[in-house]
Structures are given as structure tokens and as C-alpha cells.
Amino acid sequence: MDLDAVRTFVAAADAGQFQEAAAELGVTQQAVSKRIAALERSLGVRLFTRTARGAGLTIDGQAFLPHARELLRVAERAAASVHTGRRPLRIDVLASRSAQSGLMRGFHRAHPEIELDVVMLFDIETAVAAIRSGAIDASFRAVAVPGRPLPEDIESVRVLDEPLELLTGPAHVLAGARSVTVAQLVGHRIWMPGIVPGTEWAAYYDDLVAEFGLTIEATGPNFGSDALLDTIADTPALATFMGGRSRLVWPAGHGLRRIPVTDPMPVYPHSLLWHRDNPHPALVTLRAHLAATAAGHGAAGTWAPGWVLPR
Secondary structure (H helix, E strand, C coil), X not given: CXXXXXXXXXXXXXXXXXXXXXXXXXXXXXXXXXXXXXXXXXXXXXXXXXXXXXXXXXXXXXXXXXXXXXXXXXXHHHHHHHCCCCCCEEEECCCCCCHHHHHHHHHHHHCCCCCEEEECCCCHHHHHHHHHHCCCCEEEECCCCCCCCCCCCEEEEXXXXXXXXXXXXXXXXXXXXXXXXXXXXXXXXXXXXXXXXXXXXXXXXXXXXXXXXXXXXXXXXXXXXXXXXXXXXXXXXXXXXXXXXXXXXXXXHHCCEEEEEECCEEEEEEEEEEECCCCCHHHHHHHHHHHHHCCXXXXXXXXXXXXXXXX
């Protein structure tokens, strides 16, 4: 149904004259007549009768009027739901317990007036496609995997370098260390079943292994973080890496240890991606917040893959 015709019908019904409706809508009286006639043809009924005073509603017109008003109200609500100044800011984070999620929680605390929709997409191709289609406004990612440069219409800014930590059970040989160097990890079994080939984090850990001669095993099914923590707690020969800002909870009896890694400190780079033409005003606020509050990157004594964009 043509909403312009419905809007014209309501204006004419309220005014009682096609001429006044035309003036209100900023169109000619002939345009009003054509729109009303088209609406009547689509409905198969007459909506107005001509009178000496102007135009009066028929019985069918009176029956249609409240529904026409509701149609216009629904159309206004639909438009408002996607208006960039009114709809929630939609942001993609990798996981609910990740550093990225922590950055968004900090943003929400600083700007509680901004509505947020937080989603979790799996890989960077999916995230970039969602940014370009407008399904999301921005995504946190490691940028950029070798051989897969970002499209020219996607902007990025590096917002956080997250230190890696070694996670061990209480019986692991390194469990009592206050920190460990990368060289001390050579020969130890580091188990990370969540690494998926072709992902950003797989490329990151591939470079980490190649650079320092570490042993990272991604074997076995990934049953999630709880199962990983159970296994690490019970297996003295295994350790795993986790982000220093990841928020994980485990039973007190597990006795797990989070140990800083140094010389150099491996850091996982987090960048914010968005479409250069995205007009959502809250996106500007988010970028300003991250620039003011997120830790810097590229500090001395840290390591990240050479393919990560520095900006």
C-alpha cells in the first residue's frame, strides 16, 4: 500500500477539503485527487463523497481512517528504529569474557545514555561483511591477517595490546614462578583447543610458534573454557595461554595460576573496525572514548606479529 496515498487520505479526512490537504502536504490539489483515486482503486471502495463544503468520508472511509492512522504510526516507528541517531549502536566482540567485551563495559559505564547491541561474530570475513552491509556498526579484530587486507572502505584503529599470560595448574613445574620468559616456555606443552585454522588468532599463534620455537597443541574438541580449565588444573604437563584481560572464573579448588610472560611480552593486538561512511553519532563517541582510555600499543619489550597494522 502506498504510504504517500495513505498520508494524503488522512490529511484530506482531517481537513475536509482536498485543497487544504494539498496545502498542508505541499502538493497540488490535482496530486491529492490522483493519490486518493489510486488508493480507492487499490482498496476497491470509495473513501470520499463530494459535498458543498468539500469532501466527506463515506462509511468505508470512516472504517478505514483509524487503520490508516495506525499504518502511518507503524511506518514512523519502523523508520525511527533504524535512524542512526536513535537506534542502538551495534558492536561485535569476539566473546563475552574477552578484553573486547571489557572495553565495551567500560564504554557503557562512561556513557550509559547510549543504547548498545553487542553481538559475537566468529571470523573477520563475517565481521567485515556485516560492517559493509550495515548489520553492525563496528567490530573488534586483530588487523590484518597476511594476504587478507581490509577493503578500502573499512577503517581501523588499534586500541589495545593485551598481554598474554600463562595459565597452569598447581602441579605444573612453572606454577610457582612470578613470571616466565618466552625462552623458558620452549619445550613445554601449551594446549589451546580453541584455535581454528584460518582465523586471526590462528595466524597470531602460528607466528608466535615460528618466532620463539614454542609448542602449541590445538588437538581435541573444544568444549569451552570451563572444560579447558578443568583439564589444565588436573594435568601437570599442560599449560595454556590466556589474555591478561580475559575474565575467567574457576573453582577455588583448581588452584590455577596466571603467570605473566616476559622478554619479550607477547601481546594480542585489538583494533576497532568500522565503515568510513557510517554516520552513527555514537560511533564517534566510542572512538573518542577508546582513544582516551584504552592502553597504548607497540611499547618497548613487547612482541606482536609483523602483519598487524600499527595505526
